[in-house]
Amino acid sequence: MKWNTTDADMYLKASEYVDTAIIPLIPLNWKKDFKGTVARGEFISLITDEIEKQFKGRVYTIPPFTYLEEESDEVRAERLKQWDDHLFKNGFAHVIYLTSDGDWKRVEEHLPDTLLWIPALPLENVEPSYAKDMVSQQIRQILPMITDKWQSGPKERES
Amino acid sequence: MSEKEHKVSRRQFLTYTLTGVGGFMAAGMLMPMARFALDPALEAGAESDFVRVASLDELTEEPQRFDFVVEQEDGWYSSEVTRVAWIYLANNEVVALSPVCTHLGCTVNWEGSESYPENFFCPCHGGRFERDGTNIQGTPPTRPLDVYEVQVEGDDVYLGGTVQR
Numbered sequence: 001m002k003w004n005t006t007d008a009d010m011y012l013k014a015s016e017y018v019d020t021a022i023i024p025l026i027p028l029n030w031k032k033d034f035k036g037t038v039a040r041g042e043f044i045s046l047i048t049d050e051i052e053k054q055f056k057g058r059v060y061t062i063p064p065f066t067y068l069e070e071e072s073d074e075v076r077a078e079r080l081k082q083w084d085d086h087l088f089k090n091g092f093a094h095v096i097y098l099t100s101d102g103d104w105k106r107v108e109e110h111l112p113d114t115l116l117w118i119p120a121l122p123l124e125n126v127e128p129s130y131a132k133d134m135v136s137q138q139i140r141q142i143l144p145m146i147t148d149k150w151q152s153g154p155k156e157r158e159s
Numbered sequence: 160m161s162e163k164e165h166k167v168s169r170r171q172f173l174t175y176t177l178t179g180v181g182g183f184m185a186a187g188m189l190m191p192m193a194r195f196a197l198d199p200a201l202e203a204g205a206e207s208d209f210v211r212v213a214s215l216d217e218l219t220e221e222p223q224r225f226d227f228v229v230e231q232e233d234g235w236y237s238s239e240v241t242r243v244a245w246i247y248l249a250n251n252e253v254v255a256l257s258p259v260c261t262h263l264g265c266t267v268n269w270e271g272s273e274s275y276p277e278n279f280f281c282p283c284h285g286g287r288f289e290r291d292g293t294n295i296q297g298t299p300p301t302r303p304l305d306v307y308e309v310q311v312e313g314d315d316v317y318l319g320g321t322v323q324r
């Protein structure tokens with residue numbers, strides 16, 4: 001489900017079926033590699049939409065968690081934990097953080113749930129139909145990670 | 160679905176025009192906004208042109224997945240969306256099923272679960288459908304998969320909009 005009122009209505013009618021939240025983690029940086037930062041953010045939005053399409057009835061895609069790249073690992077991880085906590089306490093047994101920013105790898109083990117780090121594909125100068133193929137191949141690899149996660153059950157949170 | 164939305168906006172439109180020029184302008188602003196808010200990808204029976212999706216000799220009795228691109232018109236705003244169909248032959252008739260689970264809209268796959276061969280399987284809540292799209296009792300979906308309108312010309316298979324059963 002998407003962040004719009006149509007899907008919000010659908011959610012309110014069927015919330016017991018929707019147990020997974022996806023949070024795109026999108027950085028901001030005007031000083032260094034501005035365009036690369038934009039490209040990575042764009043790529044993650046694309047992947048998020050695609051996952052939403054496949055798993056519309058069980059997954060809610062949350063508005064992006066945004067941060068300055070200069071924000072320290074500890075601070076951003078702490079903020080993300082608060083988001084996770086809020087979602088977990090409100091019915092989302094699974095929370096998935098989706099990012100192209102490799103920095104998150106450094107704090108992965110301190111995060112309460114699952115980080116999916118997907119390096120951005122350089123799609124900019126690729127012919128659109130080929131770009132689509134590349135993305136759907138990526139998606140085919142990501143989907144099983146999510147269904148496996150469902151199979152193995154929610155991660156415990158330390159309270 | 161689309162029918163109903165149109166009725167509402169037509170009524171809105173009337174109300175606004177009757178309230179005068181200001182209302183008219185408001186209607187002009189609101190209607191496109193209402194249109195954007197709809198999720199066109201989910202709409203069954205949305206009006207659409209026929210698109211060539213497959214050739215007849217590719218098809219078998221086994222449902223196969225075909226992806227195709229349709230131009231989606233929303234007033235003056237048009238975009239390309241990718242659609243998927245599961246197509247197979249039943250008594251030499253072409254059948255094309257929509258992959259959108261009728262429970263809550265996840266994408267189903269033919270034989271998507273090893274435990275259920277000969278079924279369409281929904282990964283979200285285990286919804287299942289027979290080969291002909293009939294929903295299987297005891298799983299969450301309550302109606303069959305939608306079907307695409309099919310046209311066959313020579314060796315070419317064209318698909319149109321989806322129809323609820």
Ligand code: FES
Nearest residue numbers: 057260262281286
């Ligand atoms: S969305 Fe398919 S079973 Fe729930």
